[in-house]
Amino acid sequence: MKRxxxxxxxIASAALDWFLRLREEDVSxxxxxxxxxxxxxxxxxxxxxxxxxxxxxxxxxxxxxxxTAEQVIRDALAATPPSPNVVAFPNRSTLPxxxxxxxxxxxxxxxxxxxxxxxxVSIGLAYDHWLNPSHxxxxxGEQRIVTLEDGSIVNLxxxxxxxxxLGTHERRIQLxxxxxxxxxAKDAARPFIVExxxxxxxxxxxxxxxxxxxxxxxxAVFEGKVAVLPQPHAPAAGSVNEPVSLSAGERAAVSxxxxxxxxxxxxxxxxxxxxxxxxxxxxxxxxSIVTELNRYQRKSIVIADDDTGAxxxxxxxxxxxxxxxxxxxxxxxxxxxxxxxxxxxxxxKQ
Numbered sequence: 001m002k003r004x005x006x007x008x009x010x011i012a013s014a015a016l017d018w019f020l021r022l023r024e025e026d027v028s029x030x031x032x033x034x035x036x037x038x039x040x041x042x043x044x045x046x047x048x049x050x051x052x053x054x055x056x057x058x059x060x061x062x063x064x065x066x067x068t069a070e071q072v073i074r075d076a077l078a079a080t081p082p083s084p085n086v087v088a089f090p091n092r093s094t095l096p097x098x099x100x101x102x103x104x105x106x107x108x109x110x111x112x113x114x115x116x117x118x119x120x121v122s123i124g125l126a127y128d129h130w131l132n133p134s135h136x137x138x139x140x141g142e143q144r145i146v147t148l149e150d151g152s153i154v155n156l157x158x159x160x161x162x163x164x165x166l167g168t169h170e171r172r173i174q175l176x177x178x179x180x181x182x183x184x185a186k187d188a189a190r191p192f193i194v195e196x197x198x199x200x201x202x203x204x205x206x207x208x209x210x211x212x213x214x215x216x217x218x219x220a221v222f223e224g225k226v227a228v229l230p231q232p233h234a235p236a237a238g239s240v241n242e243p244v245s246l247s248a249g250e251r252a253a254v255s256x257x258x259x260x261x262x263x264x265x266x267x268x269x270x271x272x273x274x275x276x277x278x279x280x281x282x283x284x285x286x287x288s289i290v291t292e293l294n295r296y297q298r299k300s301i302v303i304a305d306d307d308t309g310a311x312x313x314x315x316x317x318x319x320x321x322x323x324x325x326x327x328x329x330x331x332x333x334x335x336x337x338x339x340x341x342x343x344x345x346x347x348x349k350q
Contacts, residue, residue: 234258
């Protein structure tokens with residue numbers, strides 16, 4: 001299965017999850033808020049939700065007319081307290097009976113069949129990462145902004161996964177993979193803790209970035225202060241007596257062995273600009289740049305040979321489109337660019 005197909009099926013399955021859940025009578029206000037946040041995070045989510053609704057014969061489920069993308073988005077944006085992202089969809093009692101699908105899209109029918117079976121067999125299956133509001137993730141090229149119950153704002157970069165646990169004595173986030181910016185609401189009684197496989201980051205009220213990739217955790221601070229320490233199980237953790245304190249403009253990385261490296265990891269500029277859809281590279285190899293840009297793309301860039309990968313490149317490039325990056329390589333660095341069977345790019349020296 002192609003990676004693009006896999007991502008699209010995941011979105012289709014999530015859309016079906018929400019469609020089936022919103023037909024139940026016991027949908028909570030929090031679940032409606034989670035649905036609106038998911039819906040507004042990507043145009044693909046809106047399109048797939050509409051496709052599910054139409055295939056199940058519920059094209060008029062909101063107002064008795066045709067359900068359109070504009071209507072769904074307008075309802076989400078016009079949501080009222082207690083949550084800023086609530087879509088008021090009716091309960092099952094006001095919906096027409098479920099009809100046979102009118103359009104037979106192979107991928108959608110597969111998703112409908114598999115998900116319906118899973119829901120019947122067990123609601124508690126581990127597949128519920130889309131339904132569980134404590135488990136948040138993004139696909140390739142997707143970014144999300146989530147406001148937690150305490151008022152903290154979480155920006156998830158592409159291909160990122162977190163688990164959220166807000167307790168009475170602490171607020172704990174597990175960064176399972178990827179990159180996240182945290183704007184932490186001040187609460188001295190409840191420290192804000194971010195955990196990765198390699199490191200623990202503690203804060204109270206601050207803005208900082210954590211990246212967990214390639215067996216390394218990198219931390220960059222934009223406002224306030226954070227404390228960084230290795231996980232207790234790391235081999236080098238015993239040599240660290242005190243956490244390393246980072247202030248605004250400082251960064252550090254923690255290796256898989258537990259070694260803290262002050263000043264290591266992506267630059268402050270790199271860590272701060274991905275939320276704007278831009279990445280800055282300064283005298284880096286083409287291989288490392290392509291590795292980073294591929295995190296944002298469904299169609300990967302491939303480097304044909306070592307000599308091409310060793311080229312050193314600087315510049316600021318967009319994460320949503322590779323056009324400016326590819327044109328720069330062709331016009332100014334003499335790189336030959338071809339398109340492969342998957343629609344991605346193959347780079348080689350001319």
